[in-house]
Amino acid sequence: KQEVTQIPAALSVPEGENLVLNCSFTDSAIYNLQWFRQDPGKGLTSLLLIQSSQREQTSGRLNASLDKSSGRSTLYIAASQPGDSATYLCAFNAGNMLTFGGGTRLMVKP
Amino acid sequence: GAGVSQSPRYKVAKRGQDVALRCDPISGHVSLFWYQQALGQGPEFLTYFQNEAQLDKSGLPSDRFFAERPEGSVSTLKIQRTQQEDSAVYLCASSWNRGRTDTQYFGPGTRLTVL
Numbered sequence: 001k002q003e004v005t006q007i008p009a010a011l012s013v014p015e016g017e018n019l020v021l022n023c024s025f026t027d028s029a030i031y032n033l034q035w036f037r038q039d040p041g042k043g044l045t046s047l048l049l050i051q052s053s054q055r056e057q058t059s060g061r062l063n064a065s066l067d068k069s070s071g072r073s074t075l076y077i078a079a080s081q082p083g084d085s086a087t088y089l090c091a092f093n094a095g096n097m098l099t100f101g102g103g104t105r106l107m108v109k110p
Numbered sequence: 111g112a113g114v115s116q117s118p119r120y121k122v123a124k125r126g127q128d129v130a131l132r133c134d135p136i137s138g139h140v141s142l143f144w145y146q147q148a149l150g151q152g153p154e155f156l157t158y159f160q161n162e163a164q165l166d167k168s169g170l171p172s173d174r175f176f177a178e179r180p181e182g183s184v185s186t187l188k189i190q191r192t193q194q195e196d197s198a199v200y201l202c203a204s205s206w207n208r209g210r211t212d213t214q215y216f217g218p219g220t221r222l223t224v225l
Contacts, residue, residue, distance in 0.1 A: 044203075103152050
C-alpha cells in the first residue's frame with residue numbers, strides 16, 4: 001500500500017522567505033502526483049500536477065519536482081506572502097484514486 | 111465554467127440517522143471520486159465512478175456506506191445508521207477522463223457532524 005509522508009507537519013516563516021515542503025512516498029509505480037492547497041473550511045485547489053515522465057512543473061512562484069527513484073517530491077515556494085498561508089497536500093495517483101499525505105500547515109507572518 | 115459543487119455544505123445528524131450527500135461534478139467529466147477527510151488529516155479515498163459504473167469501492171469503510179451515480183453525472187453518497195466516527199468532511203472530485211493522468215478537481219466538501 002502506498003504511504004505518503006509530508007514533512008514538516010507545520011511551518012511558520014516570515015514574509016519573503018523562500019521555502020521547501022517535502023513529500024515522500026513508498027511506491028515508485030505512480031502515474032502522477034499533485035500538489036494541492038487547502039484553506040480552512042474549504043475544498044482542495046490543485047496547484048501543480050507532475051506526470052510520472054516529468055521531473056518538475058512550475059507555476060508562478062511555485063515549483064514542484066519529482067524524483068521517483070528516491071521516492072520524493074518537493075514544493076518550492078519563492079518569496080512567500082501572507083496569502084500563501086494554508087495547508088499544502090501532496091497526493092499520488094498510482095491507480096484510479098489519489099493517496100494523500102497528512103499535509104503541511106504553513107503560516108506566513110507579515 | 112462552474113466547478114464541482116456539493117450539498118449540503120454542513121450536515122448535523124443524530125447517531126443512527128441516515129444521511130445523503132450530493133455531488134455535482136464539472137459538466138462532461140467522466141470520472142467522479144469520493145474522499146473522506148478526518149480533522150487534521152489528508153483525504154482518504156472512498157469510491158470511484160467512471161460514468162455510471164462504480165469501478166472501485168474499496169475505500170468504503172463499512173456496508174453502511176453506499177454511493178451511486180445512476181445517470182453518469184450527479185452522484186450521491188449515502189450513509190446509513192450514522193455513527194460518531196463518521197464525522198468528517200466528505201469531498202467529491204471529478205476529472206475529464208479515466209482519472210489516471212488527469213487533474214482531479216475538488217468540490218468544497220460536506221462537513222458531517224454526528225452527535
